[in-house]
Amino acid sequence: MILHIAQAGVWRTASDTGVYDCRDSGGVAFIHCSTGRQVRTPWRTLYAQATNIVMLLVDEAALESPVRYEAASEGSDPHPQTR
Secondary structure, rough: OOEEEEHHHHHHHHHHHHHHHHHHOOOOEEEOOOOOOOOOHHHHHHHHOOOOOOEEEEEEHHHOOOOEEEOOOOOOOOEEEEO
């Protein structure tokens, strides 16, 4: 399992339509995820003041797109992301 932090409204739309449009989560080409060990950093630094967000548990085996592990910065642990 990997984790993804999303805006609740964007996730509700994805649940209704069956499509998660990553452009709604900042216009990026990838959906950035975290391992369980990594998720505290973005949660605290990027979403500390955010309201109306959800944390999604993602089953990598159920995804149609490949998951790639890439470092966010030099020397950091690779984090998972998918298209």
